[in-house]
Amino acid sequence: TEQPVAEVAEACRAAGVPLLVDAAQSLAWGPVEGNWSLLTASAHKWGGPSGVGLLVVRKGVRFAVPGPADERESGRQPGFENIPAIVAAAASLRAVRAEAAAESARLRELTERIRTRVPQLVPDVEVVGHPDQRLPGIVTFSCLYVDGEALLHALDGEGFSVSSGSSCTSSTLTPSHVLKAMGVLSEGNVRVSLPFGTSEEDVERFLSVLPGAVASVREHLHTPAARTEAAAPAEEERVIDALGKRCPLPVIELAKIIDEVPVGGTVRVLADDEAARLDIPAWCEMRGQEYVGEEPAEVGSAYVVRRV
Incomplete structure (x- = not known):
């Protein structure tokens, strides 16, 4: 952006x-x-x-x-x-600047195709970043119930090298501070960069393999199945002990039991993963549930969700 x-x-x-x-x-x-x-x-x-x-x-x-x-x-x-490298850097910058206007329009059309079709092809996806005030060749989206690194490996097996989170945090296990500041979903994040010369065929093939890659990772993580109409009766408040579990497991555990909670009942998620502070409110917004807030706990924090 x-x-x-x-x-x-x-x-x-x-x-x-x-x-x-x-x-x-x-x-x-x-x-x-x-x-x-x-x-x-x-x-x-x-x-x-x-x-x-x-x-x-x-x-x-x-x-x-x-x-x-x-x-x-x-x-x-x-x-x-290093004079030869300095001259090469200047020459290459002049070369790409000469083609920037035409290539920008072409790549912007391709990234817009990704922004539009990914939510249609993959359920529970949030496309992040400003829709217009952005660079032409970069698009970012987050997939619910997906571990970012696992998804990167799955896409790499299909011949696509993408990134997760922000480049500033690619070598750490903490959520991207950029995504955190934006208040968006941090789990299952994919950053796609289209270099100069990327073809339409490359983008179409990426869109064809992405749904299968996401589904495979979700299945491996035992993502909750689709909702059923009937929900089993349960007590007013449920407690999920997700201490020691990393993103996206706290959200997955929450999604598994939310249909068992009566309307108006609450779920208290105990978690010590920093990503939960961002992902649980984002999950509530995506799923139409009420995020009550964060409360202190003996270890980590308690995140309270009310089923609506």
Whole structure:
């Protein structure tokens, strides 16, 4: 999702705060507007050589490297410039910028196809991110009752390399802080990036294998079956002990018993996985149940859900 850099830069400038813009994903598509202070990017994002980073310091901005420095690299970093790689990075950026307008329109049509058809093909899916103010080649969605890493492995077996969560948290087991801040479902998250030249056939094949991959992972995790009309009578409040269980298991356990709870009854989910704080309210919104709130517990937290 594209951020309002120009507006944020003005607010920062008025407060005397320098603004660093991470333009790794967006620089290939055009310049970053606004009076930001510093801008960073990486050449491999636009097809340039790996290992070449870009740092832009606006004139008038005081900048000093906290680590050791010498007279090389204008005092910004010790070492010798890799001139061939730097030239290749600049040349590749110019090349992709020359085709950016036409390729942007083509990829935006393909990602819009994914955004529209994935919820039609796969039940219990939330497409996240702004529908219009976004980069043309990236689309993100979250699948309920699915472990993100398991889904990545399933899609990899079909020949598709995708990501889960945000790139900032890809090596950790914690939910993406970006998705958490957005207040959306974090479990079963898939981030699809379409590089320059991605064909329509590639997208269609991805859409054809995705439903089977999601269904396979859900079956492996023993996802609750479809709802039945009749629900077994039960006590007013049920307690689920999901302590020690990681995403998406607390939500799966909740979904398994919700139909056994009488209308108006509550379920108290005990969980110590940080993702539950985000996923249980998101599940309630998707399933039309009432999220009462979070309460303290001896271990972890108690998340209370009322069946409606």
